[in-house]
Amino acid sequence: MIKPPRQRWLLVLVAILLLTNIATLSIYWFKKPDRDGGFGRDREKRMGQFLVDQMKFDTAQEAAYWKLRDSIIVIQKPVMDSIRNAKKRFFDLLKQPDATDSMLTARSNEIGVLQKRLDSVTFRHFQKVRAICRPDQLQKFDTVIKEIVNRMTPFRRKLGGDSSMKK
Template sequence: MDKIKLLTFAVIGLLLLNLTTLSLLFINPPKGNEQNHKRPQEIIVEKLHFDKKQQEQYGQIIHWHRGRITDLEAQIRETKQDLYTLLQKEAVDETEKNNLITILANYQKEIEATHFKHFEDIKKICRRDQIKDYNTLTMELSKIFSQKQRPPKRD
């Protein structure tokens, strides 16, 4: 068998192997944790079994939460810009640097307090029969929110 025939068989074999692999992936896609593909909002609604009225209330809670977090993140960006602008000076004023770092820490504290209030507000809209699910959810919060976030859906 000459080299050309051997090379032709190898190319055809690799092509068939690739096509088989691709067809198997389309027929049986890899199964992962479907929860990883859901937004935190969807997970919370599902786990707490919110009815339509509760989902509307939850939407209002989310609107307030996102607005507050967006404002705080903007203030953090501005303060960081002020902080890093200090690096352009001949000598950094330590008092000014420390004040800006303290301001950043306070903004982060406000973010955490805002997150905590967000979940207190969610608890307030739960019915008694949902509190057990809510308590279970609180044990999973760090896991749910440590996942990479997809951008929110635009309405």
């Protein structure tokens, strides 16, 4: 009985590894991404759970928090949808070669008003969450809220410090 050469086994092994790599990569490539770019319910739940975990809420506080969280999401969603639509209308002005500065200003002011509304709603929400904290949790809340706000504004990169401080 003749033994096949070792190179043939190595070639088969490389082919198997290549096929498994292709299969793995195709799973990642063809997997449907989240409709909202990763800002969906799972992310909302993780952000909420982060606060619960950090604050070490008791059962009553946690129940009150999730009730507040559900109500804020119902309020925020239409405002966020309006901001998204306002930004689409703003950038649709690129298609108009005769877009004036007053048109840009009007559309950007619309975005600003909606963003202001969203920020006010979010601020009031965090006030209510702070109100359910015990006195011994308030300092921790104030620290944790800074991290949450940083997570809510991912586009602000720290390049050698806070860019607002350089002005």
